[in-house]
Amino acid sequence: MNDETQREWTLEEGIGPERLDRVMARLWSDLSRSRLQALIRDGQVTVNGVPTLDPSGKVAAGARIALVVPPATPAEPMGEAIALQIAYEDDDLIVIDKPAGLVVHPAAGHESGTLVNALIAHCGESLSGIGGVKRPGIVHRLDKDTSGLLVIAKNDRAHQGLAAQFADHGRTGPLERAYLALVWGVPQRHNGTVEAALARSLHNREKIAVVPTERGRYAITHYELIEPLPPGEPVASLMRCELETGRTHQIRVHMAHIGHPLLGDLVYGSGFKTKANRLGEAQQAALKTLGRQALHAAVLGFEHPRTGEFLQFESPLPADVAGLLEALRG
Structure with a gap:
């Protein structure tokens, strides 16, 4: 929103009758429709000099709309x-x-x-x-x-x-979200898609669970095996996961759902604690130092909302995950 606190517009011929909030959303696109509705209800809008409190009220050609935008x-x-x-x-x-x-x-x-x-x-x-x-x-x-x-x-x-x-979720636009994750085991399929609805667990409200489609929110994760770890007799994998939807704990739950929970994930990978016994002393120490799920949002790309330019950013693995990865490589 710019510094202007008062705006006026007279509607041109051929408009309306149409909802006031819809017309205002076209006139002043820098303000969200919900924000405009709130301003109308707060008495900050007049039509032909008369205050109106109804966002759904109809306006037609020739109407003079005045809007006062208070400082944030x-x-x-x-x-x-x-x-x-x-x-x-x-x-x-x-x-x-x-x-x-x-x-x-x-x-x-x-x-x-x-x-x-x-x-x-x-x-x-x-x-x-x-x-x-x-x-x-x-x-x-x-x-x-x-x-x-x-x-x-x-x-x-x-x-x-x-x-x-x-x-x-990037279905019709350029949005890109990719994560790097260290997971237990090596997926039989090196590339795949997990499509499983998610919702709050009925047994533990702090956890998310895979549920029947009709009870949860649609969720899709695409994964790709980058590297089995350690070489020779792998017990873990470095994975790239791309989100087609963005649900709470989505990658963590989806990877656990297919039998490959994230290293360090005590919420969704607690059943894999004994896997750590197959790691060497230095690898176990690196996992203990990590102290969290081994998940990093490494790539983010989107269209700039004002210029339309595609922006893409990459973030290297932080020291704790990078240290565990190097330890697993032996």
């Missing part, structure tokens, strides 16, 4: 000076290489010290308001203990454009 309010989470590894930044978005251990969004038990807190402090006034609040626009997330690339919007226009790409 400060974000509720406090900004915190937390170091960030920035892969790219401009006026619309920022790409972060997130370390393992950093929570993305404040929640119960993690009210501070999150990526959102860090972004509020780093971006400052360049956050021009997502839904009227000066906050970063989170369009996708990584688990706390998953490292790698994330893109975050700075304004409503960028948020809408990025959110649409992630909702489409």
Whole structure:
């Protein structure tokens, strides 16, 4: 959103009758339709000089629409000076290489010290308001203990454009999301697709489970074997996983579902603890040092929501996963 606080437009001939919020969304595309609806209900819109509170009210040619956009309010989470590894930044978005251990969004038990807190402090006034609040626009997330690339919007226009790409999951656009993972065992098929619906487990609400299609959310993961580990008598594999959908814990659950859970994943790979006994002393030490699931968001590509340029970023394996990989190679 720009610095303008008041906007006016007179509708041309041949328009309407049409919903007010739909017309305004075409006129001022830098504001989301939900944001415009909220402004209408807050009394910030007049039609022919008369305040209107109904987003669904009809307007026709000749109507004069006036909109007041209040300054964005400060974000509720406090900004915190937390170091960030920035892969790219401009006026619309920022790409972060997130370390393992950093929570993305404040929640119960993690009210501070999150990526959102860090972004509020780093971006400052360049956050021009997502839904009227000066906050970063989170369009996708990584688990706390998953490292790698994330893109975050700075304004409503960028948020809408990025959110649409992630909702489409790259089916009709250029979105690319690839992960590197160390998993137990070697898949019989070196390339494959896991298509299995996901939902909260009925037995443990903190876990995600594969469920019948009618009870869960559609989820697809494509995988490719890169390297069996160690050479000769492998007990693990380096895999590349590409998301066609982006569900909570998707790669972790899908890999466990086909019998190849991630190394270090105590939630979905607890049944494979004895596998570690087949590792050498140095390999076991590297796995213990890892202390998390061996998953890294290594590639992120998307279309810039303003310029249309395709941007692609790659992140090398962080030291803990790279150390385990080298140990497994022997």
